[in-house]
Amino acid sequence: MTSIREFVKTSLRFADPRKVRFEYDRFHDSLNFYVDGMVYKNVEPVKPFPLSAPYYVILRVESGKDLCVIRDIRGLDESSRKALEYVLDRKYFIPVIRRVLDITYTGEFFVCKVETDKGVRTFKLRGRRRSVFKMDDKIVLFDMDENIYLIESYEKLDPKSKEELMKLL
Amino acid sequence: MDDKDFKRVLEDGEKLLAYFESDLTRDGRFGCSYLLVTDKRAVVCDADLKVEVSVNLKDIRSVSVKDYIGNAELMVTLKDESVVILTRFSRALRKRFGDASRLLENLAFLRRVRREQVYEEEEVTAKSGTLRSILRFVLPYKWVLAAGMVAGVCGIFLGLLPPYFMKMLIDDVILGRKEELLAQVILAIIATQATSSLLGVIRSYSLSYVSLKAMYSIRIHLFKHIMRFQPSILDRYEAGRLISRITDDVGRVNWFLSWGLEQLLRSSISLISVSAMILLLEPRLSLIALIPMPILGLGVFLFRRKARWVYHYEWRRWADVSALLVDVIPGFPTVKAYSMEDHEAKKLKLKLSDVIKASLRSTKLSLQFFPMLGFVISAGTAIIWWLGGLEVLNGTLTLGTLSAFISYVSQFYGPIWTLVSMVEPMKRSSTAAERIYNLMRMRPEIRDTEDSVDLKIKGRITFENVSFGYLPYTYVLKNISFDIKPGEKIGIVGPTGSGKTTLAKLILRFYDVDEGRILIDGVDIRRIKLRSLRKQIGLVSQEPRLFNDTIANNIRYGKPDASLDEIIAAAKIAAAHDFILQKPLCYDTPCGESGSRLSGGERQRVAIARTVISDPQILVLDEATSSVDTITEDAIKKSLDEIAKGRTTIIIAHRLSTVKDADRLIVIDKGRLVEMGTHEELLRKGGLYAKLWNTQFLEQPAEAKV
Numbered sequence: 080m081t082s083i084r085e086f087v088k089t090s091l092r093f094a095d096p097r098k099v100r101f102e103y104d105r106f107h108d109s110l111n112f113y114v115d116g117m118v119y120k121n122v123e124p125v126k127p128f129p130l131s132a133p134y135y136v137i138l139r140v141e142s143g144k145d146l147c148v149i150r151d152i153r154g155l156d157e158s159s160r161k162a163l164e165y166v167l168d169r170k171y172f173i174p175v176i177r178r179v180l181d182i183t184y185t186g187e188f189f190v191c192k193v194e195t196d197k198g199v200r201t202f203k204l205r206g207r208r209r210s211v212f213k214m215d216d217k218i219v220l221f222d223m224d225e226n227i228y229l230i231e232s233y234e235k236l237d238p239k240s241k242e243e244l245m246k247l248l
Numbered sequence: 249m250d251d252k253d254f255k256r257v258l259e260d261g262e263k264l265l266a267y268f269e270s271d272l273t274r275d276g277r278f279g280c281s282y283l284l285v286t287d288k289r290a291v292v293c294d295a296d297l298k299v300e301v302s303v304n305l306k307d308i309r310s311v312s313v314k315d316y317i318g319n320a321e322l323m324v325t326l327k328d329e330s331v332v333i334l335t336r337f338s339r340a341l342r343k344r345f346g347d348a349s350r351l352l353e354n355l356a357f358l359r360r361v362r363r364e365q366v367y368e369e370e371e372v373t374a375k376s377g378t379l380r381s382i383l384r385f386v387l388p389y390k391w392v393l394a395a396g397m398v399a400g401v402c403g404i405f406l407g408l409l410p411p412y413f414m415k416m417l418i419d420d421v422i423l424g425r426k427e428e429l430l431a432q433v434i435l436a437i438i439a440t441q442a443t444s445s446l447l448g449v450i451r452s453y454s455l456s457y458v459s460l461k462a463m464y465s466i467r468i469h470l471f472k473h474i475m476r477f478q479p480s481i482l483d484r485y486e487a488g489r490l491i492s493r494i495t496d497d498v499g500r501v502n503w504f505l506s507w508g509l510e511q512l513l514r515s516s517i518s519l520i521s522v523s524a525m526i527l528l529l530e531p532r533l534s535l536i537a538l539i540p541m542p543i544l545g546l547g548v549f550l551f552r553r554k555a556r557w558v559y560h561y562e563w564r565r566w567a568d569v570s571a572l573l574v575d576v577i578p579g580f581p582t583v584k585a586y587s588m589e590d591h592e593a594k595k596l597k598l599k600l601s602d603v604i605k606a607s608l609r610s611t612k613l614s615l616q617f618f619p620m621l622g623f624v625i626s627a628g629t630a631i632i633w634w635l636g637g638l639e640v641l642n643g644t645l646t647l648g649t650l651s652a653f654i655s656y657v658s659q660f661y662g663p664i665w666t667l668v669s670m671v672e673p674m675k676r677s678s679t680a681a682e683r684i685y686n687l688m689r690m691r692p693e694i695r696d697t698e699d700s701v702d703l704k705i706k707g708r709i710t711f712e713n714v715s716f717g718y719l720p721y722t723y724v725l726k727n728i729s730f731d732i733k734p735g736e737k738i739g740i741v742g743p744t745g746s747g748k749t750t751l752a753k754l755i756l757r758f759y760d761v762d763e764g765r766i767l768i769d770g771v772d773i774r775r776i777k778l779r780s781l782r783k784q785i786g787l788v789s790q791e792p793r794l795f796n797d798t799i800a801n802n803i804r805y806g807k808p809d810a811s812l813d814e815i816i817a818a819a820k821i822a823a824a825h826d827f828i829l830q831k832p833l834c835y836d837t838p839c840g841e842s843g844s845r846l847s848g849g850e851r852q853r854v855a856i857a858r859t860v861i862s863d864p865q866i867l868v869l870d871e872a873t874s875s876v877d878t879i880t881e882d883a884i885k886k887s888l889d890e891i892a893k894g895r896t897t898i899i900i901a902h903r904l905s906t907v908k909d910a911d912r913l914i915v916i917d918k919g920r921l922v923e924m925g926t927h928e929e930l931l932r933k934g935g936l937y938a939k940l941w942n943t944q945f946l947e948q949p950a951e952a953k954v
Contacts, residue, residue, distance in 0.1 A: 081890055081891050081893055081894075082863050083807075083810075083814050083817060083818060083860060083861050083863050083891070084814065086817045086821065086890070086891055087811075087813045087814055087816075087817040090817050090820050090821075091813055091816060091817060091820075093813075125829055125834065126834065127812070127816060127828070127829065127834045127835045128800060128812060128834065128835050128836050129833055129834060129836055130833060130836040131798070131800065131835075131836050132812055135812055137816075137829075139829075143826070145825075148813070148816070150812075150813075212838045214798065214836070219833075219838075225832070227832065227833070
């Protein structure tokens with residue numbers, strides 16, 4: 080009988096972040112992956128859990144098949160991590176909201192003005208049920224253009240931001 | 249009536265096995281009659297135990313129940329082909345006489361004699377335990393409640409002072425010209441009011457705190473209680489009605505816990521203390537103040553008598569609205585697809601009209617009583633003004649005393665009016681409390697018993713003469729017997745409505761079998777702890793329900809402590825990994841309410857992942873891949889084959905290609921097991937399976953497909 084744990088061993092390949100290397104090829108705009116003396120060119124890194132486990136990464140090859148899993152990319156050497164995060168940051172543009180400056184309700188949608196780690200932004204949300212998703216202490220906002228914003232910890236927000244968010248939550 | 253009374257109907261040495269009380273007489277009138285089942289006979293007698301029919305069990309050939317409109321009959325066919333109608337009963341007793349029918353059948357055919365426990369419907373009636381059952385949720389906060397009440401009572405006593413200060417102000421300070429007292433009296437009034445306000449804050453906060461905490465506890469308790477039931481509770485209560493109990497009814501009880509209880513106590517104490525004050529102040533006038541009391545008492549008595557059913561009726565209408573909304577809103581796509589928006593709106597309008605009618609009825613009832621009672625109180629005050637005014641003019645009473653008396657009288661009528669006004673909300677709260685209490689009182693039919701055991705399941709499943717029906721005497725499965733070895737892969741096929749899914753539900757013990765037994769590793773599943781049983785059986789149903797959470801958390805539902813690696817592996821087995829990675833937030837993507845943001849095929853695959861991650865010993869796939877294309881189904885099959893090695897797997901499918909590779913196939917038709925064997929054996933046999941196979945594959949010769 081194959082248990083799910085055993086199936087993990089046969090269906091997933093894990094790469095030790097200390098034994099692999101990434102290199103960003105600016106010319107081809109591709110990411111090269113070095114493991115066990117082999118080079119995989121143009122690998123696609125995917126964060127399967129971009130919000131709940133952002134350091135867990137699957138590498139996929141061009142055919143769309145999974146190559147391997149790196150459970151925690153923080154274990155990579157600095158240049159590899161930089162190269163990988165450069166690609167990932169472009170792929171996963173999820174601004175983290177630091178402060179909520181203002182929320183108004185127009186009767187049709189909410190207009191939110193927030194300060195994020197990427198700068199100040201104003202966006203519209205259609206309604207609470209469709210646009211706001213809570214994951215423990217995290218809050219994910221989906222705006223009307225399907226952009227995603229993240230509040231990493233509601234509890235850690237300043238009181239003014241919390242007060243503004245009360246209009247929405 | 250009990251067993252002793254029935255003894256006079258029995259013959260010497262005859263043993264009473266069970267008795268069933270009917271609500272109709274044999275000639276079709278409402279009334280009581282009894283069916284007694286002994287070890288020798290079936291005896292029917294009337295309410296006075298006069299025997300009307302007696303049939304020897306050994307003469308019975310068959311037992312049947314005929315279901316008519318508004319009533320049904322239990323009848324037996326004897327060996328001489330004659331039919332004897334034993335008893336008639338209203339449809340409310342179908343379950344009871346279904347049990348009777350089976351018992352007779354068992355006895356007549358010398359099967360197992362098992363005295364059935366007759367399942368009684370819970371009566372929706374108030375019991376003395378209603379208040380107690382609700383108050384126990386307040387007990388953990390008794391000290392906060394006590395603080396609130398003490399603050400309230402202190403407030404009452406403080407409230408007695410201002411009229412007295414007013415008397416001093418008029419008689420001593422103004423008329424008696426004692427100016428030196430003016431500042432003291434005014435300061436005393438201000439201090440009294442300030443303390444009163446503070447006590448009011450303490451009282452309000454404490455009571456709100458207690459009621460909110462109690463509401464929280466009741467809702468959690470009720471939710472957990474409902475969760476102890478089997479899915480069959482939804483056969484009896486629609487989801488909307490259960491939701492209404494947890495939200496609306498509990499909300500209505502809130503008033504009683506937060507204010508009703510305190511007002512009751514406060515008003516009573518206030519009434520006693522103010523009565524003492526007015527008696528001391530002016531005994532003659534205080535007798536006049538009592539004139540309205542009998543009228544008020546009578547009014548309250550009459551109102552209470554009528555109100556209960558009016559409020560029950562009104563809330564049942566609200567529950568109907570909730571039930572409709574819970575039914576229709578998730579089915580919104582179906583409504584749109586059939587352009588039935590207007591139809592559904594019409595249904596809602598009807599239900600809401602009923603609510604309006606019911607609400608107006610309760611409003612009318614209130615208006616019949618309360619304005620009249622209010623008038624009686626006002627009239628009492630006017631009479632006191634009249635008589636008191638005459639006494640002041642005659643010089644037999646001071647103006648200050650009259651002012652103070654009138655002030656106390658308003659304080660006297662105040663609590664009376666409060667108590668009278670409380671009758672209506674109190675009635676609403678107690679009706680809601682009754683509904684909650686009735687639900688709390690219900691016990692799940694299927695539950696663990698003291699001798700239930702934890703079992704480490706190996707995977708052998710045995711059906712022994714299993715019969716089952718959702719309705720008391722309509723069998724969905726009849727006399728099913730088979731044995732599945734541990735690790736075997738079994739396909740269950742059959743036409744629509746043949747009972748395949750019911751079979752899966754019985755293995756999970758969502759329902760108990762009516763006859764026969766189901767054994768797992770040789771142990772009757774009724775002796776296995778429900779949690780132990782279900783933890784080791786994984787079910788993927790045709791229309792799996794996902795929760796409004798992320799995909800990862802939905803998969804993790806099968807194993808709360810699953811690692812990220814296990815979640816991905818499970819998704820790979822279910823051929824879900826690739827489509828999940830296409831979603832914007834991959835595994836962190838919200839599924840929406842009931843999984844509405846995923847397609848039917850995606851939902852099925854997430855549900856398969858959710859099941860396989862739990863590592864069940866027995867895997868039941870009930871049309872689990874019916875919404876996915878054949879290529880995806882193939883991929884799922886390959887991975888499942890890997891994971892299913894050594895596990896007992898039951899695959900229920902319409903699409904015969906899904907199950908043809910199973911070790912054995914069980915063919916069910918009209919609730920009976922009609923064939924069993926491998927794909928090849930069944931094709932050679934040329935029975936129902938071969939017919940179904942040929943129909944699915946364009947009537948090509950069976951051999952060509954083997």
